[in-house]
Amino acid sequence: MLRVEGLSHAFKNGTESTLVLQEINFHVRKGEMFALLGSSGSGKSTLLNLMAGLMKPTEGHIYIADHDIVKMSENKLAEFRRTHIGFIFQAYELLPNLTVRENIELPLVFQSIKPSLRKQKALKLLEQVGIPEKAELFPSQLSGGQQQRVSIARSLITEPSVIFADEPTGNLDTKTEEEILEILKRLNQTMNTTFIIVTHEHEVAQQTQHILTLRDGKLESSFRPNREKSDAPAETHAEEVLA
Ligand SMILES: Nc1ncnc2c1ncn2[C@@H]1O[C@H](COP(=O)(O)OP(=O)(O)OP(=O)(O)O)[C@@H](O)[C@H]1O
Numbered sequence: 058m059l060r061v062e063g064l065s066h067a068f069k070n071g072t073e074s075t076l077v078l079q080e081i082n083f084h085v086r087k088g089e090m091f092a093l094l095g096s097s098g099s100g101k102s103t104l105l106n107l108m109a110g111l112m113k114p115t116e117g118h119i120y121i122a123d124h125d126i127v128k129m130s131e132n133k134l135a136e137f138r139r140t141h142i143g144f145i146f147q148a149y150e151l152l153p154n155l156t157v158r159e160n161i162e163l164p165l166v167f168q169s170i171k172p173s174l175r176k177q178k179a180l181k182l183l184e185q186v187g188i189p190e191k192a193e194l195f196p197s198q199l200s201g202g203q204q205q206r207v208s209i210a211r212s213l214i215t216e217p218s219v220i221f222a223d224e225p226t227g228n229l230d231t232k233t234e235e236e237i238l239e240i241l242k243r244l245n246q247t248m249n250t251t252f253i254i255v256t257h258e259h260e261v262a263q264q265t266q267h268i269l270t271l272r273d274g275k276l277e278s279s280f281r282p283n284r285e286k287s288d289a290p291a292e293t294h295a296e297e298v299l300a
């Protein structure tokens with residue numbers, strides 16, 4: 058589904074160049090719930106933004122459904138993002154002047170889909186994230202956890218093949234965090250959408266099927282915590298996964 062090959066990235070500042078990701082290789086299976094774990098500054102958001110096509114790497118390839126997004130032109134990439142990729146942000150990023158329903162419908166406004174169908178899809182998703190009664194309220198009238206549910210519904214409305222989430226529970230208390238993770242897990246199972254979640258919390262990562270740990274911009278380990286017995290060994294180190 059998603060494959061990262063020989064990925065390196067350096068941020069340039071004048072003549073200075075700081076290498077923040079070094080020779081990263083891994084793949085994510087279709088329908089997998091995948092966590093990128095690492096301490097602050099380890100390069101998680103940079104890696105996520107590269108995979109989501111929000112910036113170009115210094116070196117390497119990123120294949121999503123067999124398309125190398127590194128080689129795509131900006132126009133093609135923008136179109137690819139609109140149709141294949143969904144986002145969930147730590148700070149929800151909802152538009153304050155649109156209702157909950159209108160926020161969820163927004164990604165479809167750029168596609169030629171009838172307003173009545175948009176509305177129907179948005180209401181269905183709102184039900185799936187458990188707050189159907191909030192459709193006509195504004196984001197400011199919702200709690201943080203409810204706003205994140207709206208943002209999850211919005212990310213799903215284009216039926217993307219992969220959803221990227223940067224610290225989606227970072228602003229939430231433990232109980233709400235658990236509720237949001239349950240919703241993500243349920244949607245992952247029912248819709249077979251691939252989720253790639255950045256977190257610095259082990260508890261969050263443990264809920265997923267595949268954990269990749271970054272340390273100082275390097276891949277430290279790749280681990281499938283809930284793997285079935287019949288599969289290959291549960292824990293492997295980077296070199297083995299990449300072999
Ligand atoms: N635009 C930028 N220009 C220069 N350096 C950057 C830029 N963005 C990130 N960095 C550097 O790259 C490194 C990795 O940053 P990144 O945001 O990917 O870390 P992170 O793992 O997401 O951390 P956190 O958990 O704090 O969000 C850091 O040392 C950071 O200072």
Ligand SMILES: [Mg+2]
Pocket residue numbers: 101102103
């Ligand atoms: Mg980050």
